Amino acid sequence: MMKKIGIKKADLILITCILLIALTLLGVELLRKDQPNTGTYASIRIDNKLYKEVELTDEPQIIKIQTKRGYDILKVHDRGIEVIESDCPQKICFSFGLISRPRQSIICLPLRMIVEVKPNSTDDIDAIL
CATH class of the missing domain: 2.60.320.10 (N-utilization substance G protein NusG, insert domain)
Structure with a gap:
């Protein structure tokens, strides 16, 4: 018999937090690249x-x-x-x-x-x- 493998609620929260942090860092880096280089x-x-x-x-x-x-x-x-x-x-x-x-x-x-x-x-x- 095969066991059903499911994602626990805590795992889902952890994955969501990691993705949010990664997307935030990516957004900040993209905004920094768009700024003109002056001075x-x-x-x-x-x-x-x-x-x-x-x-x-x-x-x-x-x-x-x-x-x-x-x-x-x-x-x-x-x-x-x-x-x-x-x-x-x-x-x-x-x-x-x-x-x-x-x-x-x-x-x-x-x-x-x-x-x-x-x-x-x-x-x-x-x-x-």
Whole structure:
């Protein structure tokens, strides 16, 4: 004989709560992506020393970085920044694509370069103490 397997009321409530939380988080993320990216800049560091800070604008800008370990060419456009050319062997820095939101970064290990998007203002609060 086969037993009838049913969903208990507590299981149904748990599944509903998990789905509601997931949908809420998805909605928040979609709303954040739709917001225009204003007031951000990219901090470019080489060997953990500030190389340059550049405002992320719609107008295209080219930034050439040359060190004894190699070179990278960065392009600012569409309020973001990306690597468009590099002589590093594995080209991992290309996989980051165009970054435009605060706390996103591009890392090129052979060049020892980190590009990080940062907000211009204090509107992006991490925590309230």
